Amino acid sequence: DVEVKMGSKVCMNASCGSTSSVEWKKGWPLRSGALADLCFRCGSAYETSRFCETFHMEQSGWRECYLCNKRLHCGCIASKLVVEFMDYGGVGCSTSKRGENPGVFSRLPMNMQQTNGETTSSGDDKREEFTPHRGFGNLMKQDNNVTTTGYTHESSSSSPAQPSLNMALATLLYSPSFATPVVDGNKLMGAGGGGVASSQSHLFQCSASSILQKPSKSVLGTPPLGLAGSVGLLLKGVGKAICFLGIGLSILIKSFSKNLRKKTLSASDAGRIGRLVLPKACAEAYFPPISQSEGIPLKVQDVRGKEWTFQFRFWPNNNSRMYVLEGVTPCIQSMRLQAVTFSRVDPGGKLIMGARKATYTVDMQGCGFANGASNEDTSSSGVTENLTSINAPSCPSQMLEGLPEHLGSPHGGNGLKKSEINGGDDPSRGKEKKRTRTLGAKNKRLLLHSEESMELRVTWEEAQELLRPSANAKPTVVVIEEHEFEEFEEPPVFGKRTIVVTSRPSGEQERWGSCDDCSKWRRLPVDALLPAKWTCSDNVWDSSRCSCSAPEESLKELENVLRAGKEYKKKRIGVSQTARNEQEPSGLDALASAAVLGDALDESEVATTTRHPRHRVGCSCIVCIQPPSGKGRHKPTCGCTVCSTLERDGTAAVDEENKEGVEPEKNEGEKEGRIDLNSDPYNREDAEAVAVEKREESKKSEGGVSWGVSQGGGVLGETEVGGGEAEKTTSEEQKVTS
DNA sequence: CCGGTGCATGTTCAG
């Protein structure tokens, strides 16, 4: 079993990854039926039961063998083959149990019968790769009858190869509080099982393989994600993730290998009922097998380590099943609070901002304007009201705990005044909870439209232009439906808007930024990235103009450009546009409303809903503002605000934007009074026209803030922003050619 | 009366 090849293999121990070894050894069984390649060192450790001790010492999941007291690692791929979950609680190692289960261990390859070998768990993204192949799972099934703990694999599976999760790994799915999940009416474990409540017999059968092998349009290639900071949920120990992304109302169910499934949340999913219908294939591939309709509780961990418990169950449906996750509302809502997802779409580099109303508003308030305050400080604006309209979270603390940690960003000191938004209050979570219960939709909207919040009125375009990846953010490229997204661990920051001018005959570009104090324009490196608050003193690129007292450079070229832009803007927008802007809400409220929830600004559309009789007229909850599916479904070509908004917001929007090449100006013109998500957030004419206006206003006021509200520094909450090239894009979009 | 639960039904889509 030892190969003496060098250089042609990679040690499949993710903690090692060595490509050279004097000897290559075989490790755990792979899905393909082959055995993992291990370098000599890892292979030796594996063979001698020292794998865990060698590589996983610091990881959780260690247990003690009930029989021999040997320390066992029960969370990794190798150990699951050699760890037995005792009916009466605790675990036993293979050595101790072997005699009881010869059917299992006698079939294990190599020394696995004797090893307590452990393999990688350091990289969850590798886990599935190391998953035993289906045949092995079947083999292990035989053991089911031997060491049954009462968990009987469903024989009437709707799928002949119904996958089952490795219950060894799945033990982590069950919290101690669910020590007695009902499956077939039998307890998985007796009391005192310490949460170890399963039979080893249900090996992770690589059930997803059917999906993997049969890619569909919804099974997409993606690099190992590790969730990449997205708002995700990890099925602990299973190497699967459910990723709630703010992009649209989508749920990405992805494994850590190469498959990814997206499920756009329907109104039902995100509605007050709190039930999320799972695609059957996903449910059977990624979730534990269930035989009873009442299902089992699933512990799911989000990327912040927060655990959620959902009830995974099914309903009989025709002759099949409909799998649902119950109790997802708090989680989804929590994600809403913290998850505004910004992703860059290629080609085009457009930032797609997926946001939900509550989320966005909260984030916006809580970040750039919060002076470090938590963004759960929804304050008097009642931004969490919308949650109430759906479902009060069962675990508000979770909602709150999941909020962004970046609120004290150094970028956050400028811009809108928190006190102007929330009255200077810094309510506790309890307060927020209280408000959540008491404020209604109308209150919220009224408040957001109030004068206090006027400074929040940033247009969609403006908001997009201000978003930048945080300085140290390194994107993880995720491919979703053939479009690459850059996911960032760090939330975006609000940067200062600058202008790139291509004014020289050589075509060389220049970037200009204005001082927040004196409004003088300063020439910057073309790749400069200004913080939200930037003054002459921060001008490290030009020592002669690093003070507000220094004269401004000749702006002839720039001003010509800006003037031209302004004229163009005036032509295009016209008087009606202005009037519209005066009447219609704009800015964050509109943006937030339109982003996901549909254009709630169009009250008439919302008010006429009859889809949810229990919802009152004007209800703007997520259920009511989404176009119905089924009978009342809107046509694909439906141009109503709800449909268009949802399309724009979701990954569907990504497709649309790329496929259709929507002309922003046209759409903007067509949808008066709305934040048009079709519009190009970097509409350069708009940007420049605005720039001219702002510039002139600034000049008039002698020292006013150049860009009005544009300095909102800080960050959005749990946010991803396409940003590795944000500056590039920004420069492109704001480029002005003379 | 209201909200939760479980199932039925209509629609869409893939084979």
Added chain:
DNA sequence: TGAACATGCACCGGT
């Protein structure tokens, strides 16, 4: 045509 899915809705229990 059947499977999958979204959601409508009847029923039931709690308030």
